[in-house]
Amino acid sequence: MGGSCYALQARRTANQVARTYNQALAHLSLEVAQFSTLCVIAAEQALSVSDMAAQLGVERSTLVRNLKILERDDLIRQAGRDGRRIVYRITAKGSRLLNKALPVWHQVQAELGASIGGVDGEPHRALRALRNAARQAASALTEA
């Protein structure tokens, strides 16, 4: 019964996938959540914290704590404010780390893709579909 819960299935999958990346990235003392955040900041889109949170799919307050850790480790820094917006930029140290992490990330991506075997974008589609369904369901349930 509980085993068919979408939340449990999704969490199990996310945990296992994250563990796979984290094991590969461990020697760099970098977790995949931090890697993703670094990638967004390195893209130099000058996003606000709120926009980054939306792009990463995490709560804004969650991202604030994660950014503090990256800043503490000197991987990113605040690059002034754009009005109320705070813009972060990647540091030289962050760029070096990201450059070391990228080939590792590519390797895991390739390994995962190979294990899945099917079309490359297929899991992405399934995940996005489930995510969107969850958003819709949340709205539907809130109204009721």
Place this chain on the structure above:
Amino acid sequence: MGGSCYALQARRTANQVARTYNQALAHLSLEVAQFSTLCVIAAEQALSVSDMAAQLGVERSTLVRNLKILERDDLIRQAGRDGRRIVYRITAKGSRLLNKALPVWHQVQAELGASIGGVDGEPHRALRALRNAARQAASALTEA
């Protein structure tokens, strides 16, 4: 680039799905992770903590902390040891809460299923495929 990361996609999806369930369960002060754990214990399979952890797809040490919270809230209790194994059982309070949570859970499941639209088991298959791929990839990368 980072946006195509399987880990990010899986995490975003898991977070969004969990949020949907959690919002629906909020009035019971129950989170979906706790709900899943309660379901496993209510099944009365007399599992060890390690086996439960495997079934739930979380680290054993993670489950230990989660069980402590359920025990603190008087929803489960230790039902003696079977050799080295510790067996937990659901309490009367836990059963009452679970009975209140089940219809909510069913509603969210139904809402999610409707939003997905396709065959019911389809997201489960996609999630399981990705999970297994991650396990395989982890093994492959560890050997290398």
Place this chain on the structure above:
DNA sequence: ATTCTGAATGTGTAGATACACACTTTGCAA
């Protein structure tokens, strides 16, 4: 100029996650 509204960010608190390490018990082997 003052007030007010809303946007953007930060904090308190609490749970979820996991790696590394430590402890306890069991069963087997010398």
Place this chain on the structure above:
DNA sequence: TTGCAAAGTGTGTATCTACACATTCAGAAT
């Protein structure tokens, strides 16, 4: 019987997550 290896469980530490609430600031209305 004693010692040891493995199974099972617990703890230290750190990160990730998010809701509720607080704070700060820009721009608009009066």
